[in-house]
Amino acid sequence: MPQSYSGDLRERVIGTVESGASRREAADLFEISVSSAVRWVQRWRKERSSEPKPRGGSRSVLEDYAKRILALVAEHRDWTLDEILAAMHKQRIPGSRTALWRFLDRHDLTLKKKPLCSRATSKRRSASAPTLDPAARVP
Incomplete structure (x- = not known):
């Protein structure tokens, strides 16, 4: 993506335009497009700013309610995503399930109930449990 001027x-x-030149003349003089010169002068006259506008990215509406959402999650660590979302809506905090998921992910929060554990065998299956291998069956 090209850089801003x-x-x-x-x-x-x-x-140059403020000193009396037309926008087209200023555009030709500085070798830029006429539309850029027009937009820059319009913005200058309206906002008194010549800085480029921010580019890229977006900001979630949920960031405005970050303290309240994080407090809600901290208070109810065992709630599911849907339960947190319902509580948010009761407090008039807007948002969807996906927006909440992304918000929690940005804040490095997970809703896992148990930590992952690696195990070689199932605890439910004992050593003497019958196998399900058809070749091991005896008719």
Whole structure:
């Protein structure tokens, strides 16, 4: 993705237009598109800003309620995702199941009930349990 034009170039284009040149003349002078010169001058006159707007990414609405959501999760560690979502809606916190999942993932929180454990055999199956191998059956 191409980079934004520098703030210095934007200021020089705006300064040229403010000193009496047309936007098209300023665009030709600094070798930029006319539409860029028009947008920069419009933004300057409206907001008094020549800085480029932020690019990329998005921000979740749930970040506005981060303290409340994290407190809710900390208070009820054994709740499922749907239970947390229902409690959020009762508190008038907007969001969907997917948005909540992504929020918790960004904050490195999981809702696992037990830690994963590696085991070689099943605890339910004893050593004397019959096998399900058809070749081992005796008719």
